[in-house]
Amino acid sequence: MDTVICESPGKLVCIQRDKPVRQADEVLVRVRRVGICGTDMHIFRGTQPYLSYPRVMGHELSGEVAEAPEGSALARGDVVYIMPYLSCGTCAACRKGRPNCCMNIQVLGVHRDGGMTEYISVPEAFVFPATGIGLDEAAMLEFLAIGCHSVRRAQVQPGQRVLVTGVGPIGMATAIFAKLKGAEVTVLDGQNTRVEVCLKTLGMDHGVVLSTGTRDELSVLTEGDFYDAVFDATGSPKAIEAGFGYVGHGGTYVLISVVSADITFNDPEFHKRETTLLGSRNATVEDFEDVLSAIRAGLIPTASLNTHRAALNDLPDVLPGWTAPEAGVIKALVEL
Known part of the structure; x- marks a missing residue:
């Protein structure tokens, strides 16, 4: 064969x-x-x-x-x-x-x-x-299930502000399921074309193209509060470290990416926010079933x-x- x-x-x-x-x-x-x-x-x-x-x-x-x-x-x-x-x-x-x-x-x-x-x-x-x-x-179930699982890990609630950094397929899947939970979703990526897909095809609320002014732009979008939940799907150690700064006080940071690197963050800022840090790996049978139901319902x-x-x-x-x-x-x- x-x-x-x-x-x-x-x-x-x-x-x-x-x-x-x-x-x-x-x-x-x-x-x-x-x-x-x-x-x-x-x-x-x-x-x-x-x-x-x-x-x-x-x-x-x-x-x-x-x-x-x-x-x-x-x-x-x-x-x-x-x-x-x-x-x-x-x-x-x-x-x-x-x-x-x-x-x-x-x-x-x-x-x-x-x-x-x-x-x-x-x-x-x-x-x-x-x-x-x-x-x-x-x-296509598997990559969508990874996004579904990460959103379930973060326990995203209606009305929360969510940021997804890195909107390749996994990031897009995460954004889709955060939106289905009723969150206000912002996507961040270095490629303008991916941001446009998220806005025009997936119906996300806000899109930001990575620049030197990214943090200021995210601050304006959230009135200085930043995000209830931030999801990293970049595969970049530098981007993962920057993402700690996008989490609002009392917020959650979910690392979907797997990188061959040590990740560092500022401990006083981490504690000041009482940040919840989560890893999200693969998906479960329940996640696959949720995705299957969403596809059947025409939601993806x-x-x-x-x-x-x-x-x-x-x-x-x-x-x-x-x-x-x-x-x-x-x-x-x-x-x-």
Whole structure:
């Protein structure tokens, strides 16, 4: 079967691999769509902190059931999505009901080979029916669920002021779900085109393009109070550190980004605000279900978010171009 593998940073190749043999507790899925996410771009660039090479990327997956265990609720031909965070079910985090930060987590496309291939076999517990949505939408559930999870972590309430810094796909997902909670949402990004998408397509309240006057502009927008909740989805240590200054008194700062760096902040300012600092990792089954419901209800413009697509065999040629800001990629889908 055709498989695209990242042999080393900057090097993608299409190879042939044997079709996987399904184990007794697994579902064999014929992969049909793979979303390209910031994690994949970091892998390609060599800046993903949890990865070793070579690696088959791809964790935003939808497909069709090829084989299922006897007695399974899934049947051949069913359209499904895959939850890519394979948790152990027994560690301290899993026992607390937080498998998204499992101590032994194996994320498809990061810790183990992912879905840039024709078939993948995964434990049945991580395969779900994508009832009522299409293959494209099913492949977009995962990045939207990450945004949904971060908003749930912050316990965003109606009427709160929310700032999302870095509005790539994850930041846009966060902004969408904060808006659905009834918040007044401001987005901040270095790319004017992304800010425009948030304003014109996603209906966000305010948009700010990064500049030397950013903090003053945010102060004006909030009458000097700054934000009840700030979400960082930049992937930039410098931006993460700046974000501490955008949190209002009694506010919450949620770090969605994962960076290979130590983050520092001013302790007196942190305490003066009684800031709540949260990490947000991956998503849960409940988050996926919330996103699925929102898509079915027509609350998320998935077609507008999908800006690029390519066939699997063409990916080694097109992906390098997608990494450039001027490409304007929001969500790219690989089609099999």
